[in-house]
Amino acid sequence: MKRTRKPGISRRSTLALMGTGAVTFAAPWVARAQAKTIKIGMPTILSGRVAQLGTSSRNAVMLEVEKVNAAGGLAGRQIEMVIRDSKGQPQEAARIARELVNTDGCEMLLDGEASSGSFAVHEVARDLGVLCIHTCSEASSLTADPKQHIPNAFRCVRQGIHDSIVGAGYAAGIAKAKGLKKWATCSPDYAYGRDTTGEFVLYLKKFAPDVEIISESWPKLFQPDYTEVVTKILQAKPQALYSCLWGGDLTSYIDQANIYAMFTQMEVFAVNMADYTALTVVKNLPKGIHSGDRYIKTFPPTPENAAWGDAYKAKYNEYPTNWSWQNATAVMFLNEAVKKAGSTDGKKVAEVLTGLTIKCPFGADGTVTMRADDHTLVGYAIGWGTTIPQEPYVPDVKAGDWKAIFELEAEWKKSKGYT
Amino acid sequence: MTELQAGQSAQPLEVPRIDARPQRYRDVLIALVAFVLLALLPMLFGSKQLLDFVIRCAAYGLFATSLNLLVGYTGLISFGHGMFFGLGAYGFGLMMQKTGVPIPVAFVATLAMTLVVAVVIGAICVRLKEIYFAFVTLAFQMLIHSTILSWQSLTGGDQGLRGGIPRPSFLGIDLSNHLHLYITSCALLVIGLFLMRQIAQSPFGYTLRMIRDNATRASFIGIDVWRAKLVIFVLAALFAATGGMIMALFVSGAYPEFAYWTISGEGIFINMLGGVTTFLGPMVGTVLLLILNDTVTRLTEYHGIVLGVVILFFAIGLRKGLMDFVVEWFAQRRGEERG
Numbered sequence: 001m002k003r004t005r006k007p008g009i010s011r012r013s014t015l016a017l018m019g020t021g022a023v024t025f026a027a028p029w030v031a032r033a034q035a036k037t038i039k040i041g042m043p044t045i046l047s048g049r050v051a052q053l054g055t056s057s058r059n060a061v062m063l064e065v066e067k068v069n070a071a072g073g074l075a076g077r078q079i080e081m082v083i084r085d086s087k088g089q090p091q092e093a094a095r096i097a098r099e100l101v102n103t104d105g106c107e108m109l110l111d112g113e114a115s116s117g118s119f120a121v122h123e124v125a126r127d128l129g130v131l132c133i134h135t136c137s138e139a140s141s142l143t144a145d146p147k148q149h150i151p152n153a154f155r156c157v158r159q160g161i162h163d164s165i166v167g168a169g170y171a172a173g174i175a176k177a178k179g180l181k182k183w184a185t186c187s188p189d190y191a192y193g194r195d196t197t198g199e200f201v202l203y204l205k206k207f208a209p210d211v212e213i214i215s216e217s218w219p220k221l222f223q224p225d226y227t228e229v230v231t232k233i234l235q236a237k238p239q240a241l242y243s244c245l246w247g248g249d250l251t252s253y254i255d256q257a258n259i260y261a262m263f264t265q266m267e268v269f270a271v272n273m274a275d276y277t278a279l280t281v282v283k284n285l286p287k288g289i290h291s292g293d294r295y296i297k298t299f300p301p302t303p304e305n306a307a308w309g310d311a312y313k314a315k316y317n318e319y320p321t322n323w324s325w326q327n328a329t330a331v332m333f334l335n336e337a338v339k340k341a342g343s344t345d346g347k348k349v350a351e352v353l354t355g356l357t358i359k360c361p362f363g364a365d366g367t368v369t370m371r372a373d374d375h376t377l378v379g380y381a382i383g384w385g386t387t388i389p390q391e392p393y394v395p396d397v398k399a400g401d402w403k404a405i406f407e408l409e410a411e412w413k414k415s416k417g418y419t
Numbered sequence: 420m421t422e423l424q425a426g427q428s429a430q431p432l433e434v435p436r437i438d439a440r441p442q443r444y445r446d447v448l449i450a451l452v453a454f455v456l457l458a459l460l461p462m463l464f465g466s467k468q469l470l471d472f473v474i475r476c477a478a479y480g481l482f483a484t485s486l487n488l489l490v491g492y493t494g495l496i497s498f499g500h501g502m503f504f505g506l507g508a509y510g511f512g513l514m515m516q517k518t519g520v521p522i523p524v525a526f527v528a529t530l531a532m533t534l535v536v537a538v539v540i541g542a543i544c545v546r547l548k549e550i551y552f553a554f555v556t557l558a559f560q561m562l563i564h565s566t567i568l569s570w571q572s573l574t575g576g577d578q579g580l581r582g583g584i585p586r587p588s589f590l591g592i593d594l595s596n597h598l599h600l601y602i603t604s605c606a607l608l609v610i611g612l613f614l615m616r617q618i619a620q621s622p623f624g625y626t627l628r629m630i631r632d633n634a635t636r637a638s639f640i641g642i643d644v645w646r647a648k649l650v651i652f653v654l655a656a657l658f659a660a661t662g663g664m665i666m667a668l669f670v671s672g673a674y675p676e677f678a679y680w681t682i683s684g685e686g687i688f689i690n691m692l693g694g695v696t697t698f699l700g701p702m703v704g705t706v707l708l709l710i711l712n713d714t715v716t717r718l719t720e721y722h723g724i725v726l727g728v729v730i731l732f733f734a735i736g737l738r739k740g741l742m743d744f745v746v747e748w749f750a751q752r753r754g755e756e757r758g
């Protein structure tokens with residue numbers, strides 16, 4: 001019989017050897033592929049008039065991402081943030097969001113856009129189906145309007161309607177106590193200013209029916225000179241003034257109104273005053289301006305919140321903004337959701353995010369919730385207080401009641417035809 | 420000389436007429452080749468970013484080239500051309516959201532609406548000269564921008580048209596498919612450029628150049644300067660609106676920023692980059708600006724400085740746009756070869 005098998009290494013063993021070799025060489029690659037970083041894209045505004053807010057968003061995100069990465073990352077994958085400037089232009093925001101997902105391989109988006117930009121990114125999320133958390137847009141319609149609803153988008157931001165309900169409740173209490181009947185309003189002339197003021201007045205009249213609005217001013221957004229607005233209000237002689245001016249507009253308004261000693265002549269309710277960007281910039285911050293909390297490290301008055309504010313200040317040498325806590329909260333939500341889902345798959349994470357409650361230093365009761373039915377943040381710390389010219393600026397903040405907010409918000413949604 | 424001879428010599432002179440047809444065939448050929456090349460791009464490169472880039476080039480390219488019909492060909496420096504870009508985007512978006520008509524109907528209806536607005540605004544503006552024309556167009560642009568901001572119930576104010584633009588399929592074209600949107604944008608770009616080229620090369624186009632160089636002389640030889648300016652103002656508005664519609668489809672919405680003066684500023688910037696003396700200058704400028712924008716914003720957040728330096732280089736260094744420079748350089752080289 002002829003031996004067919006030749007001495008030496010057989011084909012089988014060669015194959016086995018090659019297989020083993022391949023596995024040995026490939027092992028680190030496979031491991032690396034599994035542990036490969038997860039990219040999260042973030043279009044935000046890093047230039048122009050609101051650049052400070054965009055930068056503070058980036059700072060807060062990086063602060064939290066470092067913590068998550070130090071603790072092992074998202075499901076074992078280190079986070080790599082890809083953050084780009086949209087200049088506040090919606091077409092750029094849309095382009096960048098698409099580029100981040102399609103070209104840079106980002107698996108999730110944090111949308112750090114305000115106003116129109118957030119709606120543009122929302123459309124990208126609708127088109128590409130990528131998991132997206134809005135972190136800066138306060139426009140209620142972004143989540144309240146059912147036409148906007150998509151399963152993969154969430155909003156981790158405070159809302160105009162919540163602020164108005166709490167603010168009006170607080171203001172009505174003071175109006176009744178001090179007998180403030182004649183009111184004036186002064187707000188920026190665009191959708192946010194008109195909507196927020198309208199809602200505030202609606203609820204103020206509901207809580208204190210004898211309030212009367214005797215003067216309305218609508219300065220243009222980014223208007224440099226407020227003289228005519230200030231004199232108009234002074235001539236009307238109201239007992240109280242409501243304003244939802246914000247940022248640089250609010251600080252220049254206060255500086256200019258100070259010249260006319262406006263703040264000694266009436267009670268002023270400025271919802272956006274208690275933000276360090278405004279508090280630290282005003283030249284002579286008047287005592288006793290009523291304001292909602294934007295971000296302040298003394299409210300909620302917990303050690304966790306104070307520690308977070310201090311850690312931010314230590315790292316970036318300035319205090320966080322309202323956009324900062326919202327962005328930080330978004331990263332906390334992602335971290336918790338990925339832990340629960342046990343995966344970084346966008347769809348699974350979105351399912352877990354829906355209705356998720358997490359521990360959070362910015363929660364009214366130490367927790368915040370991503371409400372299931374409209375994918376929006378609720379339960380965050382919200383309240384009003386009065387200013388003093390030095391730290392802590394707003395020493396005593398009166399917390400709003402979330403039960404009352406939910407009731408009135410449901411009514412409001414009905415009146416808008418959203419439910 | 421007899422009377423008969425005198426009569427013979429009085430026959431009309433034989434004016435050599437340049438036949439425009441060969442040039443038109445050449446343009447058709449170039450347009451077809453350009454379209455085929457663009458259509459082949461997605462097969463050669465799988466990059467979605469490239470498709471996005473070309474779609475944006477189509478939107479801005481149509482806008483900038485139409486602005487050049489005013490700036491370069493007629494000498495009308497419009498600072499408010501962006502209003503028609505915004506009108507196109509809003510008109511189309513609103514039509515699709517509110518009425519649900521087929522896309523081609525909305526397209527034509529938007530053009531019709533832009534035509535009406537452009538006739539009214541143009542009739543007022545084109546009577547004015549130079550800086551007055553520039554400023555009144557800017558004023559109209561800001562008027563339209565403010566209207567968009569304040570007419571919240573219709574336009575959504577500063578938040579823009581929300582909820583996405585519905586895109587029912589028509590003739591087998593489904594614009595919610597990105598590839599279909601890409602091909603449609605390319606087709607609109609090529610057709611738009613071809614039509615604008617025909618306008619620029621027509622006798623009417625040469626009338627415009629004459630008005631630019633000497634409006635008084637033009638009116639003395641019987642040209643109705645006001646009417647010619649109005650016609651080109653309206654035509655340019657229609658192409659700008661087409662650009663706006665492409666942009667609205669790209670971002671699936673319309674935002675007040677589309678009608679803001681910065682868009683007009685970008686148009687002027689593109690024309691400066693690319694050059695206004697050649698037809699394709701603004702298109703080259705568009706590609707340049709978008710490449711610059713996309714790469715610079717990727718690398719640094721101080722993109723303003725980089726873009727500023729580039730425009731300074733073109734304005735002070737070259738003193739002309741890129742295409743002007745290239746064309747002159749070629750002409751010079753050819754001259755040297757002959758000499």
